[in-house]
Amino acid sequence: MKRLLSLLVLVLAFSSCEEDVKFNNPSVQGIKDNEMWRAVDYKATLQANGGLIVTGYTNFETLILKTSNITPGTYELGAGTANSATYSFTADGTEVNYSTGVNATGQITIENYDTASGTFTGQFKFKAKKLGNAVAGDSIVTYQKGVFYHIPVTAQ
Incomplete structure (x- = not known):
């Protein structure tokens, strides 16, 4: 009886273990207003003028990052800039x-454009102000520690 009980405990212990590994490759994510935010879909688009657009989507949200160039480097955000x-x-x-x-302030850093795989990797952070007169929502949205990783590229 002791063996049967021991065997039952072992079976239950091992059957409750599950490997639920999730890889974020590719990914667009960051800390939005102090909470983790992750896009469920994403894309990178090369513009005809040489710029880059990285877009991340959730069911109700859209995040768009634009730079004036695709060269690795840091692109400042704010008034009077194409970024x-x-x-x-x-x-x-x-x-x-x-x-x-x-x-509003911030920056987008392109770390790598892998031409072999056609993907972009980089970081972003910004504070953006609400546009228009919408009653809903805070007056500012803040992203910190944002990352876009191996986002596939399409031409515009």
Whole structure:
């Protein structure tokens, strides 16, 4: 009886163990307003003018990062620059949009453009102000420790 009970305990112990490994390759993610945010879909687009657009999507949110060039380096965000970050939230007929520009700051860093695999890797952080008169949403959205990793490229 003791053997049967021991065997049953072992079977239950091993059957409850599960390997639930999730790889974030590729990925667009960051800390949005002090909470983890991860896109469920993403893409990188090369613009005809030589710029890059990285887009991350969730069911209700869209994050768009734009740089004026694809050369690895840091691109400052704010007023008077072609580089920008925008965030929008749409649900139940309400749309709230945020953008870097006047009184908004941040940067996008392109770390690597792997031409062999056609992917971009980099980092981003920014504070964007709410656009328009939408009642919903905070006045500022903040992204910290943002990463886009091995995002596949398409030409525009």
